Amino acid sequence: MTKMYNVTIETNGFDQQEAQDWVTELANVYADMEVTNVSISGNKISFSSGFSGMEDTEPDDIKMKVEEYLAMNEPFHANNITVQ
8 A cells, every 4th residue: 555645835826737737747757656636726736645665655755756846847836845
């Protein structure tokens, strides 16, 4: 079973469809990353994420991948990223 963490990205705003596409592509770029429960509203993007087959995943592992993908593909500016 994949250990899942809640990810919240706070922004100054974004296009709803671009944000949804970004989250979908995040899961596609990192093949072992699972993304569920996506919620996009206001200035917040949130979802649950984990790595399949990796029971020792820590919040910092998820945050590092989110930050890495934001550096490669930034359709919005992230003010804060929280992984719990």
